[in-house]
Amino acid sequence: MGTEVFKGSRKSRRAWAAAQKKYMRPGGLTHLYVKHDDFCELLAVGYLCTCNPTRVLKDDVGRILAVVENAGSYSPLEFLGSGQHD
Numbered sequence: 293m294g295t296e297v298f299k300g301s302r303k304s305r306r307a308w309a310a311a312q313k314k315y316m317r318p319g320g321l322t323h324l325y326v327k328h329d330d331f332c333e334l335l336a337v338g339y340l341c342t343c344n345p346t347r348v349l350k351d352d353v354g355r356i357l358a359v360v361e362n363a364g365s366y367s368p369l370e371f372l373g374s375g376q377h378d
């Protein structure tokens with residue numbers, strides 16, 4: 293079984309970083325959704341994302357704030373240190 297990790301595009305990664313910075317404020321209620329594909333190994337092993345998920349930020353009433361595609365494989369470590377990930 294090949295393990296492929298998607299890098300995505302730099303533009304998308306920057307857009308995602310900018311969206312988080314803009315919407316994920318300390319004390320704010322922002323929900324983060326990462327839509328993995330069914331085959332993604334993150335769902336099986338818990339730490340290795342092998343798809344290229346769509347990332348979505350929503351506010352506390354479910355309104356979509358930002359949608360970023362092709363930002364590459366999602367790492368659970370992405371948010372360590374930010375202190376804003378629930």
Ligand SMILES: [Zn+2]
Binds near residue numbers: 328334341342343345
């Ligand atoms: Zn994944």
